[in-house]
Amino acid sequence: MTRQLFGTDGVRGTANTWPMTAEMALRIGAAAGRYFRNDGSNGHRVVIGKDTRLSGYMFENALTAGLTSTGMNVLLLGPVPTPAVGLLTTSMRADVGIMISASHNPHQDNGIKFFGPDGFKLSDEAETEIEALVEQGVEPAKAGNIGRAKRIDDGRFRYMERLKGTFPHGRRLDGLKVVIDCANGAAYKVAPEVLWELGAKVVPMGTNPNGTNINAGCGSTHPQAAAEMVVTHGADLGICLDGDADRVILIDENGDVADGDQLMALMAARWAEQGRLRDGTLVATVMSNLGLERFLGGRGLRLERTAVGDRYVVEAMRQGGWNLGGEQSGHIVLTDFATTGDGLLAALQVLAAMTESGQPASRLLRQFDTVPQLLKNVRYAAGQRPLEAPSVERAIAGAQARLNGHGRLLIRKSGTEPLIRVMAECEDESLLAEVVGDIVAAVEGAAMIRAAE
Template sequence: MARKYFGTDGIRGATNAHPMTAAMAMKVGMAAGAHFARGDHKHRVVIGKDTRLSGYMLENAMVAGFTSVGMDVVLVGPMPTPAVAMLTQSMRADMGVMISASHNPFADNGIKLFGPDGYKLSDADEMAIEAMIDGDVALAPPEQIGRARRVEDARGRYIHFAKSTFPEDLTLDGLKIVVDCANGAAYQVAPSALWELGAEVVAVGVSPNGKNINDGVGSTAPQTLCETVVATGAQLGIALDGDADRLILVDETGRVIDGDQLMATIADGWARRGKLAGGGLVATVMSNLGLERHLAAQGLELIRTSVGDRYVLEKMRSSGYNVGGEQSGHIILSDYATTGDGLVASLQVLAELVRSGAPASEVLHRFDPLPQILKNVRFKGGKPLEDTTVKEAIAAAEAELSGNGRLVIRASGTEPVIRVMAEGDEAGQVEAVVDRVCEAVRKAAA
């Protein structure tokens, strides 16, 4: 059964338009609060947010929803998504909420929910909450209405946690690091943690005004970081997204380092020290074939999942892996966190950099990525991937790339778009294959 409100990462949309309205946020609070009201103890939810203007509106609406069903609320203000997950678990809350639309522009917002274990909700939990959103939720009697309070030391708790993941025998002394916080949730905690570990920190994207989150800064717009790293002579640049659950890095030459290279760097180092669980790592079908070949040369496996960090985490948990992520920079290190954590992942990469003593351009370039092309074909309706001509084009493309590359075709889960991705040893062949499949999809969708 398809979910009505929840997508691959919570509920998301343009604010003040369905479903991202104050009224819906209150209903989500009521439904989620009622769903997690288990046992006779006083129930509690941790609510964090990024720096979007609409965060105030949605936060207050969710407080009303949760307290109306008898749940106490702990407000931690602007905090990274992984910090909310960590605080939910460490404060023994019954659930956690992050109000954020991640890397989207400020006009969008979203609601991410975590269970008491700090993990994102299962499909079953989301379906149960959706059913309650559209139904009637019993309100608490007047004497059992919840209370709301702000915790002022939440930032300090997360900074302490993040620093604890960095090896005790190492420091960042002597390193100049540029950190771009996307004018988002980590604008205070990330520069502070890096500075306290000894780095000289140049901070950009740390002046949020409610409307400038991800605007020309952050992991989806790394040009500012690239220029700043080169101009300041920094050894490394770190760019987080709006809710700081993913990152990309920039080496001292201004070159962007994506999630595939970062996963390879961490996995190589952990494997050498006997810390890598499962004999490999988990990534999605979008990760470059170069990563897979690199790992194989080290005697390590690459396990692929569908696109979405939740699917990566599910595989990690079910099969015993402790490193996983996405090419886009969601890096999940389950020894430390229950979700992607850009700051914690950057600290593990920095540990490898410090140990090696070599420049980032050498340490972080683990393999040469194969030519990879992704094109989108928009369609108005129907199921073009079920068309016979499209199936034949896909089969022919797969046969042509067999042994020399990969073809990944999928329908977007958020918009009427077919995504066609291919990679292989020959750039011209890859582009020709993608173009032929896209043309077949366009004709079928016409």
């Protein structure tokens, strides 16, 4: 079966546009309910969390209707970070967890992410089976077996206690000033409170969600405002989360931005020194910088690359028995503590390193020199396949020939948006600009030709 609904991270799209409509959410809920309530009993549970998007109310209600119609009992967490759903799915002995969020996307988008009873995101195979049930339709439960729904008011507090428990015992953040940008998203209460309770002086940003300002000029995709706040307030660290707080971008005391690659390099080196890095291996995607690979190799450590998407990082980690992985974009996965990317958890690990080493963020978050990397996105219309155009294939082949031995090229379709992502790495920046420019021009040309047809 060809998957139409599920992408690389659940179902995602513009609210009130297929597939992110209330009707489809109800059908997805009913299909998931039938998939997980496969023995007909009424003891099955699902936990549902959401971020702060206006459309979250609509999807929360629609999913609840679909799930309860098939006999599932729904526990509603309200606004919580995505990693809280993974945690609470297991701690509340639920059969499935659902997060309503489009992560770093603008407010008009939304998405539905699923977690299995072990707290990890569902496999492609499970999602494909749920999608088949959506297409076929499911028989609702008999009237006496309809499920119940209940609000859980302390979900975020349970998550906060788990987070604080990952910080080194006996250490505090006294004397550290931290800017925390919550992107007007799911962590707008959790993140400032955790940092304050650990002793930091907190400068909060992006903590006034109104349903339409999530990720708007703030958060991990727009760290510039937080960087200015770090410098203005003389802060020791800036933490920028995205809308559902499963990724993080950090800012040092000088206002300089560090991405997930630098954070992973720091943690891999420290964990290796402490004997905590399993098999001396870090898992990251094909997007991670070549400089990271060289940094690890110079320390006798190994980089295991995966396809783009934190779920593929986690799958590789579980298969290999490794405990540290992530993405350049800021998804950092620490399976010793969590089942999915957790931005605040990763930031706490950096703060722990600062308190233990006495070194500033500018030193800790500059572990290696990056190889110049250029990424450009080309949008295309629905139904188009510009990568199959002969002109694009010729441009890619030419670029690979020019980069041979001098760099790396990666061309891929986005799993969440109609975009072709063109990325290359090369120490010769003029060559880098030329090869990326040639491919982008070819893709744009192919998209225009197909649109004209």
